[in-house]
Amino acid sequence: MSVPVAGPVLVAGSGLLGTSVGLALRRAGVEVQLDDVDASVLAAAVARGAGLPRKESSPDPTLVVIAVPPGAAGQAMADACRFANATVTDVTSVKALPMEQARAAGADPQRLVGGHPLAGRELSGPGAARLDLFDDRVWVICPGDGADPARVDAVVDLVVTCGGVPLRMSPLEHDRAVALTSHAPQVMASLLAARLLDADPEAVAVSGQALKDMTRIAQSDPILWQAILRANAGSVAEVLTALADDLSEVIEDLRAGEAAGATAGALTRGVAGRQRVPGKHGSAADAYDVVAVVVADRPGQLASLFVAAGDLDVNLEDVRIDHVLGKPSGLIELSVRPDVSARLCDGLRQRGFDVRN
Incomplete structure (x- = not known):
């Protein structure tokens, strides 16, 4: 059974993922220390509320999260082992090479547990961070050879505290x-x-x-x-x-x-x-009907469409928006279960919506 991660947690790197980790941990009341080689980036993460800058007088962290580019992650993980009792993990999207480099640089293999949250955005930097970025998202945990099971459990606790869903793989499999x-x-x-x-x-x-x-x-x-x-x-x-x-x-x-x-x-x-790509909640992908509706491109139109679907007791499985060329309107494609698509079409038409099915 996972428990909230014990702080303080040091997040080294204050970009999108590092700042999002800090925000998620602060949401859970965990003490977060932040560090970054770029003072302006660090200041932006602090301003977002992701934690406080680590100082020489700060207590040693119980866990260190390395949130730097893959090329720097190995050395950063090794450097983090200077905190004698800290579990060391990371959030880089590559596992085998950084962990190999960390061990070569002197990292304690017992305390080294790789990690990769399968969450992100096209944007970067602390300004793009979100406290809910990891909610219900798979977070792969890749223990290195010789990792202490208690250290693995600590990273599982980190993942769950941040809202993620832990999934264990080897670094090469990942x-x-x-x-x-x-x-x-x-x-x-x-x-x-x-x-x-x-x-x-x-x-x-x-x-x-x-x-x-x-x-x-x-x-x-x-x-x-x-x-x-x-x-x-x-x-x-x-x-x-x-x-x-x-x-x-x-x-x-x-x-x-x-x-x-x-x-x-x-x-x-x-x-x-x-069809092998997982659908909702990780289950097999479902086949949905698409109901196409044209709405004006102005405030409140999408909201009224969604409210109408709710009033008709229809769950929207997915939504796609395509703007109409040269017109202030958009084509909204609503993915719904086949057994409710006709009811949704009829109900929306009765409410004055421009249904194109």
């Missing part, structure tokens, strides 16, 4: 998994978004929701992602090589004017693969 599910998608999104730089304005003007969905994460910090990809280069290269092989086969098909061979196979396998 890095192979995120290469496929996070790091390669970032590269693909960036490559696709970069093609827009040379596109005609007219072509960009007809961008659909598919392009927006696929390139959303291309807004992420390039410098941070260079560090992430460098730290997990081997695993990411394996995924991208396999994708390149698949893409080459599709290109050969299309240049031959065909779409029945490798292209058809890729599309079919893509449908099956997408």
Whole structure:
């Protein structure tokens, strides 16, 4: 049974994740010490209420959270072991290399427990931090070889205190998994978004929701992602090589004017693969009906739509918003269970909404 983490907790690094950890811990009443090499970043995190700056006179932390880029994480974890009784964890998105570097730099393997919250934003810095960033989000825990079970429990307590859901993996398992599910998608999104730089304005003007969905994460910090990809280069290269092989086969098909061979196979396998992505609460992905509604782009319109759905006793499983080109209105796509979609359409029309189904 997890218990609230015992403080004080030192968060080293006051960017998006570090500040969010501090905010989540302060929400639970945990004493938080903050540290950052950039005084202005540290001051911003303190101003957000994520904790107080660590001083020489501050008591030693019981737990240290390293929230720095992957390239600096190993040495930072080793440095944190100067606190003789502290458990040391991190929030970097790569595990094997930083932990190996930490051990090589003298970190105590018994106190070293890697961590990676699967939460983030396209924005960076303490100003983008949220105290609920980790709520109900998976937080992978990767104990190093020889980690003390009591230290692992302490990190579990940290995760639960921050609102996360702990999931245990080995560092190598973690890095192979995120290469496929996070790091390669970032590269693909960036490559696709970069093609827009040379596109005609007219072509960009007809961008659909598919392009927006696929390139959303291309807004992420390039410098941070260079560090992430460098730290997990081997695993990411394996995924991208396999994708390149698949893409080459599709290109050969299309240049031959065909779409029945490798292209058809890729599309079919893509449908099956997408269905493996977990749905609500980690369960198998559900099939939903989409109810499309056009609303005016002004305050209160979305709220009234959601209230109407609630009055009709319909739960909205997902919502997508697409702005109408050249008009002050938006197309709202409401994902609902198939057995309630007709009732929602009828009820919204009766309430004067412009339903496009």
